[in-house]
Amino acid sequence: MKHKKKKHILWLIFIFAFLYTPILLLGFYSFTDAAMIGQMRGFSLHNYKTLFTTPELTSMIWGTILLALVVGVLSTILGTMGAIGAFYGRRKSRHAIELMNQIPVVNADVVTGFSVCILLVVVLGVDKDTYLPLIAGQMALCTPFVYLQIMPRLTQMDPHLYEAALDLGCSPFQALMKVVVRDLMPAIGSGLFTAVTLSMDDYFITTYTKPAVFNTISTYTVNATRGSQTSVKTALWALSTVIFAVVILGVLVVNYRSSKEEEGGWSL
């Protein structure tokens, strides 16, 4: 039994080494002047200075965050309304919505992005500079995931609560907001989180629908690896390290809060 446990631990060490070595090495070298991993150079915050003072980089970062928030909020509202409506609607229409909802989830992002571009830009002639194709395209990817977060929660909800609220004098809209939406808040929160991360991670939809001058972290990084600008390249190492730190911090905060709530240690 003990021997087995040792094997398990060794395997986990191997997997975690695989997953974390690249990120951690990049993080380490981001604090030096090295232009390549493996070059020994002294400590330097040069990359971080470049990252936070180069207008091109800062506007790209803020653009990504702003876009993710806009797309995230719109998708969350739309997906939540869609799920509530479908849940209380007729069975046939719910089935139809679910089917359409599934399309962007299983579809390749390249195809989603390309198809939105073809319809909006090529056929309807919408200007990419309006950001409309970009926002609509990303929402087409994100909203179905919000919907999928909301639906299970609706299924678990006690249907009598809404009726009780009506009996106690709420208008249907009030009952909806005070009972249903209130109960959905955790699911709405994780839907928003999912939508924001999907938007921030997206490359394919963005690249087919974005205005020419606008870049997100994804499109910028891909272009930077094609180019040979070393200072920008190593500044992206700093960006990767900052995001890694933010993710770790976020996970710690969420887990600390939920473990305090449940007193059951770590939970997901």
Place this chain on the structure above:
Amino acid sequence: MRFRRRTLSIPYVLFLLVFVVAPLAVVLIYAFTNGQGRFTLENFFAFFKSSRTIATLLYSMWIAFVTTMVCLLLAYPTAYVLARGGFKKGGALLLLAVLPMWINFTLRITAVKELLDAVEGNLAYYPFLNTIIGQVYDFLPFMILPIYNVLLSLDQKVLEAGRDLGADPKRLFWQVILPMSRPGIVSGITMVFLPAMTNYVVLDMLYNSTYIMGSLIGSYFNAYDWHNGSMISAILLMIIAFFSWLEKKAGGDISDSSAARGGSLL
């Protein structure tokens, strides 16, 4: 007019029709028409006649197949150890295993690229190997999550029954646990195989200049060739439809796989 809850879905239905269904319909129309707007199967046959595009299709499938297999071989033991290894903090360790998913994937691939560059000296020597490493690095969490979920929720009673009926641990694994984890495996495979066929950014960033299906769309897009680009999309749609059907048939849970993609752990 009285407020009805089911009317709330109207905006979303309209959105889906305009931004999901209509674009795909247009892609299909473009795929099967020529520049004059006449119906044609020419693009379709051209794809299967050209050795270049067929080679691309086969190369994508080969890349996707190897990536999926490697992911499965790495993810299954990981998910197993995390779910059934008896670790007190198995949940926290799972979080650690999927946490890289929340770092932008282009930055993660950058990290892999820099490391491989330092180790290999020149990325151009091993384009295939590098692509597999990059893709596995990118998609591994998508495989771990659904398998972990299914292993965690295995019915304890069935395992006990197996033991009572005299199965040793080895047999219990091969004849009970592994077959019962099939839905998770199926979900994981669909979550990895399709993106691996189309995510050409990983190849681009690792200087693998061979095309996969996604790169074809990209190159037609850059050449403003909407008809051929749409044909590639249409062929991918058929492959995707086939896989979704296969997943359903094999007992995979689509909501499970989508949960993995959305990183919905919170």
